Each structure stands twice: as C-alpha cells, then as structure tokens.
Amino acid sequence: MKWTLKSKIQNIIALLPSSISYKLYYLLQRKLGGLKKINPISRLQAGIEVGIQLKNQDKITTGKTFLEVGTGWRLNVPLALWLIGAKKIITVDLNPYLKEDLIKEDMDYIRANQEEIKHLFDGLDFDETRFRSLMDLTGRDWHLTELFELCDIQYISPGDATKLTLSENTIDYHISYTVLEHIPPDTILALFEEGNRIIKEDGLFIHRVDYSDHFSHSDTSINAINFLQYGEGQWDKLAGNRYMYMNRLRHDDFLDLYKQANHNILTVNTDQEPGIAQSLETGTMDIDDRFKNKPNDILAITGAWIVTEIKKIEIGNR
Ligand SMILES: C[S@@+](CC[C@H](N)C(=O)[O-])C[C@H]1O[C@@H](n2cnc3c(N)ncnc32)[C@H](O)[C@@H]1O
Numbered sequence: 001m002k003w004t005l006k007s008k009i010q011n012i013i014a015l016l017p018s019s020i021s022y023k024l025y026y027l028l029q030r031k032l033g034g035l036k037k038i039n040p041i042s043r044l045q046a047g048i049e050v051g052i053q054l055k056n057q058d059k060i061t062t063g064k065t066f067l068e069v070g071t072g073w074r075l076n077v078p079l080a081l082w083l084i085g086a087k088k089i090i091t092v093d094l095n096p097y098l099k100e101d102l103i104k105e106d107m108d109y110i111r112a113n114q115e116e117i118k119h120l121f122d123g124l125d126f127d128e129t130r131f132r133s134l135m136d137l138t139g140r141d142w143h144l145t146e147l148f149e150l151c152d153i154q155y156i157s158p159g160d161a162t163k164l165t166l167s168e169n170t171i172d173y174h175i176s177y178t179v180l181e182h183i184p185p186d187t188i189l190a191l192f193e194e195g196n197r198i199i200k201e202d203g204l205f206i207h208r209v210d211y212s213d214h215f216s217h218s219d220t221s222i223n224a225i226n227f228l229q230y231g232e233g234q235w236d237k238l239a240g241n242r243y244m245y246m247n248r249l250r251h252d253d254f255l256d257l258y259k260q261a262n263h264n265i266l267t268v269n270t271d272q273e274p275g276i277a278q279s280l281e282t283g284t285m286d287i288d289d290r291f292k293n294k295p296n297d298i299l300a301i302t303g304a305w306i307v308t309e310i311k312k313i314e315i316g317n318r
Pocket residue numbers: 043069070071072073092093094095097159160161162176177178179182183187191
C-alpha cells in the first residue's frame with residue numbers, strides 16, 4: 001500500500017474514540033495489514049537475540065527476571081526467554097493490545113513446526129522439558145491465563161514503563177524490541193531512569209531500536225530513511241498519531257540519551273540498508289535541517305541492538 005494512503009487511514013482511525021479506534025485498527029491490520037498472515041519466528045528470534053547478547057556478555061538467562069517494555073499484540077519474546085531458562089518475565093504495555101487469538105495462532109505454528117522452532121535456539125541453553133510442557137498445554141483446550149502461569153509471564157497493561165510499581169533491585173534484564181523509536185525522547189529518558197531504579201546492580205539493558213521509516217516496511221517505493229526529508233510540522237501531520245508516531249531520533253541521539261541516563265555502552269550492533277549511504281553521498285536525497293548536520297554514516301544506520309549497564313561509581317586511588 002502506498003505509504004501516504006496508509007498515513008491518511010491511520011490519521012482518520014486515530015481520531016475516533018479509543019475503544020472504537022483500537023478495534024477498527026486491529027480489524028484492518030488483521031484483514032489487510034501486518035497481522036493478516038502471521039508466524040512467531042521474527043519475535044522468537046528477537047528473544048533469542050537477547051539471549052545471544054547476554055551470552056556475549058558472559059551473562060546467564062537461567063533463573064533470571066526480565067522486564068520487557070512494550071509487549072504489543074503477542075507473547076513470542078517472553079516465550080523465547082522462558083525457553084532459554086528465564087525465571088520470570090514481566091511484560092508491560094501502555095496499551096492492552098495483547099490478543100489471545102493471535103497467541104493461539106502462534107502456538108499452532110509452533111506445534112506444527114516443532115523441529116524448525118527448536119533449531120532457532122541452536123547455540124543457546126534450550127530447555128527441552130519446558131518446551132514439552134508448552135506443547136502439552138497447547139495440545140488441549142487452553143486459556144491465556146494458563147500460559148501466563150506455566151511460563152511465569154506477568155502481563156501489566158495498561159502499564160507505563162516510566163512509572164512501575166516494582167521495588168528496587170527486582171529485575172536482572174531490561175529489554176525492548178522495536179519500541180523506543182515510538183517514544184518521545186523525554187519519556188525514553190524517564191523509562192531508562194525507572195529502569196535504573198528497579199534493575200539489580202549487575203543487571204543489563206538490552207534494547208533493539210528500529211531507526212527506519214516504518215512506512216518503508218510495507219511500501220517498497222520508499223527507502224528506510226525517506227522520513228528524514230520532512231520538517232517537524234510536516235512529519236507530525238503525516239504520522240503524529242498514536243499508531244505511527246516515530247521520534248526519528250538517530251543512532252547518535254540514542255547514544256546521547258544513554259549517556260544522560262548514566263549508562264555505559266557495552267555493545268552496539270548496527271545495521272545499514274544497502275544503497276542508503278550511496279544516495280546520501282551522491283546528494284540524491286533531500287534531508288531536513290534537523291538531520292543535515294549529522295554525518296552520513298550515522299544517517300545510514302537503520303537499526304541497532306544496544307547493550308548497556310549503569311555506570312559504576314569509580315573509587316579513586318587511595
Ligand atoms: C511498535 S510496538 C512494539 C511491540 C512489540 N515489542 C513488537 O515487537 O511487536 C510498541 C509498543 O510499546 C508500547 N509502549 C509505548 N510506550 C510505552 C511505555 N511508556 N510503557 C510501556 N509500553 C509502552 C506501545 O503501547 C506498543 O504496544
């Protein structure tokens with residue numbers, strides 16, 4: 001679908017009262033959009049990537065408590081974490097988007113493709129016993145509450161990751177997948193600060209940020225940084241609604257936010273879309289003044305996994 005049409009539809013639906021708006025948006029996504037044909041692979045892989053990032057930091061997942069910010073429609077990230085040993089996964093979302101029928105469809109896929117699913121976890125400590133109990137549960141008539149109970153998933157929604165009721169030192173890992181690009185900068189900082197409060201001393205933050213213009217995911221006629229050509233007002237008119245808000249922060253802006261939150265960056269894995277660097281170098285793309293001063297190699301970054309920890313207080317030489 002042409003992205004400008006999608007933007008108009010989203011802007012109109014966002015004007016409706018919340019309860020009707022969410023239902024209609026879900027219906028359209030299910031009939032025509034990203035939820036028309038689903039399978040759990042990409043989000044299981046997201047949870048697996050969190051496990052890989054932790055392994056690269058010599059951290060274990062077994063027995064650990066995760067806080068996921070921004071659950072979304074389904075539960076595949078928490079499920080993957082549970083299958084690699086997580087003790088508990090608290091998943092919080094501002095909006096109660098979670099849908100039982102989508103989760104059941106994901107589980108049907110997992111049941112029908114068990115070997116494929118198990119292979120995704122190669123190289124990690126996959127818990128075969130847990131997998132079998134998941135297959136047992138979902139092989140009969142089951143309810144979402146039973147899945148929550150089996151996998152120790154606590155779903156908090158509506159819930160705001162900037163203001164949680166959790167006590168200090170309760171979580172080991174603070175994670176999100178393609179969430180932070182949808183949150184205004186001040187709120188991201190508040191979210192990190194709340195994370196600083198609840199995370200244990202040796203805890204880590206693992207976040208995947210998708211810097212790309214999300215309209216480019218379904219309209220191949222535009223590239224992943226198409227949105228950088230628009231001024232703030234113009235962009236707000238196109239996508240400043242609850243369904244498509246994107247802060248357009250670039251990778252360097254995110255690194256600054258981490259610094260402001262008093263974090264040490266431990267690892268950054270970035271990706272770039274082929275062709276973008278070239279269009280930037282040849283000047284064939286219009287770039288708005290907000291982004292003009294940034295180096296091309298920053299503008300060309302379309303996503304990153306960022307692993308951080310709170311800066312330790314250094315004790316000076318005595
Ligand atoms: C683009 S969705 C991503 C959902 C999911 N992680 C995925 O990959 O499909 C972003 C989610 O973050 C949630 N969100 C935004 N701000 C939040 C906040 N302050 N606290 C908790 N969730 C938030 C939104 O409601 C939305 O469900």
